[in-house]
Amino acid sequence: MTDLSKLLQCKMPLAAWVIDVEQSSVPWCNGAAEALLADSLGEIKSGQRMIGEALKERISLYLDGVEEGKSLTFDWPFISKEGIHYSCTGSVISLGQKRKGLSVEAHPVMKPRFSRDDQDVGLLAQFETLSFAIFNKNGVYCDSSECFKTHFGNINNVRDLFAVTDAADSFMSRFTQQESLSQEIMLSTLRGVRWHRIEVSQNKSTQKIYLLTHDIQEDRDHEVALYRLNNYDSLTNLPNRNLLYHQLENALVNASKRQRAFGILYLDLDGFKVINDNFGHRVGDELIQRVAERIKGSIPSGACLYRLGGDEFVVVLENIDSIEDLENIAKNIMQNASNTYPVAKMEMMITASIGIASYPQHANDVDNLLKNADAAMYRAKSTAHNMYFVYENKMADNINAHLTLGGGLRKAIEEEQFVLHYQPKIRLPDESVVGAEALIRWSHPELGMISPDQFIPLAEESGLIIPLGEWVICRACRQLQEWREAGYRPIKLSVNLSSRQFMQADLVDMVQRILEETGVDPKYFELELTESMLMADAQQSIEKLHGFRKLGLTLSIDDFGTGYSSLAYLKKFPIQTLKIDRSFIHDLGLDCDNDAIVKATVAMANSLNLKVIAEGVENRTQVDILNSYKCQEVQGYLFSKPLNSVDFALYMDIHGFYNVSVAVENDSV
Numbered sequence: 121m122t123d124l125s126k127l128l129q130c131k132m133p134l135a136a137w138v139i140d141v142e143q144s145s146v147p148w149c150n151g152a153a154e155a156l157l158a159d160s161l162g163e164i165k166s167g168q169r170m171i172g173e174a175l176k177e178r179i180s181l182y183l184d185g186v187e188e189g190k191s192l193t194f195d196w197p198f199i200s201k202e203g204i205h206y207s208c209t210g211s212v213i214s215l216g217q218k219r220k221g222l223s224v225e226a227h228p229v230m231k232p233r234f235s236r237d238d239q240d241v242g243l244l245a246q247f248e249t250l251s252f253a254i255f256n257k258n259g260v261y262c263d264s265s266e267c268f269k270t271h272f273g274n275i276n277n278v279r280d281l282f283a284v285t286d287a288a289d290s291f292m293s294r295f296t297q298q299e300s301l302s303q304e305i306m307l308s309t310l311r312g313v314r315w316h317r318i319e320v321s322q323n324k325s326t327q328k329i330y331l332l333t334h335d336i337q338e339d340r341d342h343e344v345a346l347y348r349l350n351n352y353d354s355l356t357n358l359p360n361r362n363l364l365y366h367q368l369e370n371a372l373v374n375a376s377k378r379q380r381a382f383g384i385l386y387l388d389l390d391g392f393k394v395i396n397d398n399f400g401h402r403v404g405d406e407l408i409q410r411v412a413e414r415i416k417g418s419i420p421s422g423a424c425l426y427r428l429g430g431d432e433f434v435v436v437l438e439n440i441d442s443i444e445d446l447e448n449i450a451k452n453i454m455q456n457a458s459n460t461y462p463v464a465k466m467e468m469m470i471t472a473s474i475g476i477a478s479y480p481q482h483a484n485d486v487d488n489l490l491k492n493a494d495a496a497m498y499r500a501k502s503t504a505h506n507m508y509f510v511y512e513n514k515m516a517d518n519i520n521a522h523l524t525l526g527g528g529l530r531k532a533i534e535e536e537q538f539v540l541h542y543q544p545k546i547r548l549p550d551e552s553v554v555g556a557e558a559l560i561r562w563s564h565p566e567l568g569m570i571s572p573d574q575f576i577p578l579a580e581e582s583g584l585i586i587p588l589g590e591w592v593i594c595r596a597c598r599q600l601q602e603w604r605e606a607g608y609r610p611i612k613l614s615v616n617l618s619s620r621q622f623m624q625a626d627l628v629d630m631v632q633r634i635l636e637e638t639g640v641d642p643k644y645f646e647l648e649l650t651e652s653m654l655m656a657d658a659q660q661s662i663e664k665l666h667g668f669r670k671l672g673l674t675l676s677i678d679d680f681g682t683g684y685s686s687l688a689y690l691k692k693f694p695i696q697t698l699k700i701d702r703s704f705i706h707d708l709g710l711d712c713d714n715d716a717i718v719k720a721t722v723a724m725a726n727s728l729n730l731k732v733i734a735e736g737v738e739n740r741t742q743v744d745i746l747n748s749y750k751c752q753e754v755q756g757y758l759f760s761k762p763l764n765s766v767d768f769a770l771y772m773d774i775h776g777f778y779n780v781s782v783a784v785e786n787d788s789v
């Protein structure tokens with residue numbers, strides 16, 4: 121119990137002082153304050169008494185929004201040198217220039233909440249600006265710095281600090297074994313659960329526990345943000361290349377230890393660049409997000425999906441029993457990909473080419489595994505879209521060829537190393553020649569004649585298809601005029617359009633310009649498009665197709681049957697011809713299902729008033745069957761392979777196209 125007379129003696133007059141919060145200083149204090157509270161008020165710097173940061177912060181909070189003249193009491197017990205406790209009342213005063221200050225009076229508190237020994241007082245003064253607390257050996261709260269109270273509020277036991285009960289128990293039990301410890305742990309604060317580094321020590325004689333806490337939540341937040349930045353893709357939130365390498369390295373170690381296999385699927389979206397370039401990055405980004413979600417939903421829970429950047433993804437599956445496990449995932453992804461993606465009020469379609477490779481069958485290290493899956497993916501892309509391939513050794517050569525070809529493509533366009541070959545189209549049943557398809561070849565100075573399958577995908581990916589496609593249209597139109605000038609009867613010529621070319625905004629204008637420049641009558645010119653290119657954005661396609669129709673040229677759907685043939689859509693497109701893909705023609709007469717498909721396609725086309733042409737016709741049986749189905753035209757090696765322009769002129773000679781009056785117009789169109 122405190123001696124009251126002694127207390128009153130030292131209490132008259134009341135200790136009083138003024139705090140200038142903005143300057144963190146005490147510009148004035150009376151003798152009683154000086155005598156009693158010197159240590160608690162803060163250090164003297166350059167002759168000025170300064171208050172600590174914690175106190176400044178706390179008072180600033182009070183002052184915010186409090187008017188001048190208002191008084192407030194704050195529960196901030198000062199402790200005099202004698203160990204007497206005071207609480208304060210403060211009045212808000214003006215310090216001039218609109219600055220607020222606090223005039224403070226200290227009142228003695230008769231009953232301290234706990235007893236303090238000299239060592240504790242010293243420690244508290246020393247750690248005033250830190251978050252410091254003292255507990256007895258059972259963890260019961262004794263005392264703390266202001267900073268600690270501001271941070272944690274009123275607590276009764278050290279256990280109250282721990283966010284997890286188990287952590288509190290283990291903390292206390294560790295203390296029975298060691299005198300000090302330092303660790304990072306989550307503590308409950310007034311601002312919620314936050315990460316802290318704590319330093320704890322125990323006084324051997326008093327067994328008191330001294331705890332210093334440092335809030336490291338911001339550091340942790342930065343670390344987490346940095347980790348996410350380095351290891352996750354911000355667009356899709358999928359783990360990125362870094363984490364992929366990490367998982368693959370681990371998978372490799374595990375698999376080699378346990379003699380197990382694992383594998384990857386390397387995915388690249390087909391024609392994504394075209395969408396990005398034509399619809400803008402915002403649409404491209406949204407599509408990537410939708411695709412990532414779709415792929416994620418198509419893979420088993422044990423598999424992991426990564427985005428490598430751009431339109432490339434990798435799926436990793438550990439502990440596989442056979443390559444079939446990976447193939448099943450590929451099939452699932454391909455099946456799900458065929459549904460449309462609602463993006464920016466459009467129904468978009470996009471497929472993926474997939475390459476598969478596994479450890480240890482196809483590679484012994486991570487780099488080669490990725491490289492080989494990539495090579496298999498390239499193979500899939502150059503064969504057809506929405507396909508998967510499992511790696512084979514010979515694919516490594518293909519990829520080298522890809523790189524060589526890719527590098528030379530730009531130069532080849534500049535130097536016009538391309539030629540068009542022409543394959544005749546034959547009318548049934550009289551088998552007269554009615555037209556031709558122009559097919560591009562690259563006459564490479566070192567590699568010889570390169571087929572379009574090898575370089576068109578590269579031209580698409582690199583964007584070079586735009587100048588190349590324009591060259592094809594230009595060359596085909598010029599050729600039509602050259603034959604005509606040489607005295608041949610006009611013939612209808614078709615050219616292939618690639619999907620990227622089709623999305624070119626000024627495509628209709630470009631074709632119109634070339635037709636005008638070359639003087640070709642549009643009725644002798646046909647464009648071959650594929651289903652998938654029309655479906656990518658059906659509404660825009662319809663507008664573009666009408667643009668072509670207005671010019672007077674005809675439109676054909678190529679490779680019919682391989683895409684997402686939808687009758688409902690077909691009716692909307694202003695097209696004149698369906699070309700049945702050669703994969704259906706190949707087994708004609710051998711496979712009943714195929715026969716039924718071809719028969720139904722011809723019947724359906726006839727009912728829609730569309731002409732049907734079958735490509736890849738190689739034998740008489742096929743012609744007879746197609747005749748019986750009432751297919752109007754055929755094209756294939758049985759009649760002629762694609763021919764260069766000189767040979768094609770000879771072919772026309774043989775088929776009676778030469779030397780007819782140039783004025784003949786009621787010809788074979």
Ligand SMILES: Nc1nc2c(ncn2[C@@H]2O[C@@H]3COP(=O)(O)O[C@H]4[C@@H](O)[C@H](n5cnc6c(=O)[nH]c(N)nc65)O[C@@H]4COP(=O)(O)O[C@H]3[C@H]2O)c(=O)[nH]1
Binds near residue numbers: 615617678
């Ligand atoms: N097995 C077999 N094949 C036959 C038969 N008759 C014709 N073919 C081949 O089938 C392909 C038909 O062209 P496509 O389906 O439009 O397929 C074309 C087309 O998609 C693309 N392509 C060709 N030229 C161009 C072009 O100028 N621009 C664009 N964008 N693509 C082109 O490259 C693809 C391949 O062209 P090619 O190698 O010339 O291959 C041609 C042709 O030579 C046959 O009886 N049996």
